[in-house]
Amino acid sequence: MELKPERLAAQLAAEPLRPAYLVAGPEALLVLEAADAIRVRARDTGFGEREVFDADGRDFDWNALDATFRAPSLFSAQRLIELRLPTGKPGKDGAAVIADYCANPPGDVVLLVTAGDWGRQHGGKWSEAIAKIGHLVLAPQIRPHELEGWLEARLRQRGVRADRGAVQRLAERVQGNLLAAAQEVDKLALLAEGGTLDAARMDALVADAARYDVFRLVDAALNGQPALAARMLAGLRAEGGVVPALMGMVAMELNRVAALARVQARGGNLAAEFKAQRVWDSKQAVYRRALSRHPAPRWDRFVAMAGGVDRIAKGRVRVGEEPADAWLALERLLVAVAEPRAAGLVA
Template sequence: MELKPEQLVAQLESGLRPAYLIAGAELLRVLEAADAVRAAARAQGITEREVHEAEGNAREPDWNALAASFAAPSLFAARRLVELRLPGGKPGKEGAQVIAEFCANPPADVVLLITANDWSRQHGGAWSEAIARIGAVAVAWPIKPHELPDWIERRLRARGLRADRDAVQLLADRVEGNLLAAAQEIDKLALLADGGTLDVARMQAVVADAARYDVFRLTDAALNGQPAQVSRMLAGLRAEGEQVPGLLGMVIMELQRTAQLARAAARGANLAAEFRAQRVWDSKQPVYRRALQRHPAPRWEGFVAEAGRVDRIAKGREAGDAWQVLERLLLAVAEPRAVRLAAP
């Protein structure tokens, strides 16, 4: 049986099953569903936990070690949670056999939790069907634009908040499909809202006060070609106590996405189709189009490499001022004449 992650969370109240598969590109929903399984396990007295994943240069976990773990008795508790992490979503022939054999005769003292960050209809097979027979499969398919307001509204209610439909739509438009950003904004609202139903004006005021210089607007300013705004926002973020490593995740993600779009455009691919493949919302597409007009594809690759240098500087692995190098990078993204500033 295939469920939505939220349905799986509700189902856990009736007790744990022997195996769970939680997969999909919507990382927040995968993480929260997996956390719910862990919490349910703790509530039932399961304190022992094992994690199996690929290590070093290996592309797959050690399947022999996993099979041996299934067969071994628990050392410290009556039951244990065994986690298997499959970032690519495919266990291969050997892994599929180990999982299927577990499902054919699940040990009474083991609950198996498999998580994957990538999933499609082609990823499944006999192994995932076996999990579905004895447990549950939850897939976090991408939230469609028309589904996001309902998702936001449910999350607001779960945090004890109420908002009218226009206010919900305003927040949906702001986050543009980024569930993590939406969750962060809702958490801020839970702290800052003063009761009552949030209307558009109140939603806008609270969100604006909570994130005057957030990283989402920073990357938009760079891609939109607004160098002065980039400098102001970076100064604001720094003054508010933000750290460079906390900003780089979104910066690198946006640069990598733009570089991929630039490569597609350079080879003559249909950009509209590429936007759909990248799950770029209609409202965000003009931002990327403007950015692509300012720089050729090789330069976007250079920007990604330079972001990696910022990361090394921020972590103390290379000399330099991480804030200064990050500012130069984003100014170069925003203004072609500033590209020379980004050169090491």
């Protein structure tokens, strides 16, 4: 049976623990909270022993996990066995072990599988076997247009009332960082002191928790979010960042997209190039959106401009040759990457 994370607590309270659970998705906070709910329920119902297996490489011993399922408990009559599966893909051997467990689960064992990503390519007979005897809890990424609703529900759960303006301001502050959002909501539950929060009161209570880092900066540009990229760049500058420290990641990502664009332009195998560029399945949509905005020659131009920004930052050009302000030059480049109509900024 498939459940949304917000339905899990009610389901756990309404029935005995199932023999198996699979909690998966890209939202780490939601996966963590769902897994914690299962752990708490197991502990409260007499599962006194917990064993954890990390299947994070090809050399993982699936036979050891299989043996553990069948071995008697040393300290408790009931055991919670956790399998951490970062890739969401157990491989042939792992899938067989999990399916065998589900075909005849021991009465004293609950299996909890957690995975950091999930999509159509991850499922198989092993996950179907878990869903048949237990629950599949999927934690999909909270999209930008869904964040306000998620925040509003979270505030309500914590007993905090906030008007629409306050919720919008909180969403702007956390910029999709659910862990930061959860921390802020917990803080608001202590500080709100009753009443309904408005935007001004929210500003006074909430720190700016946006994650200003180069990884999200580049993602904002590739995702076509020029205003967000500019804001994040300003945040990095305010936090004392320096342009040369950012340019390695910026140049690497632009080179990657340029290589993908050249393959796409000549009608080559884009899937193979994604693999060659080591782009994870979960990140391919970001690159595809970027590729749809600019032709291949323009991506090569962006790469060249990144080199120019780096030279400006290191003082290797004369004033008048290119913009002397490296921050301004980098902002123009990122905005042009995000918005085709701004491509003239780096022409």
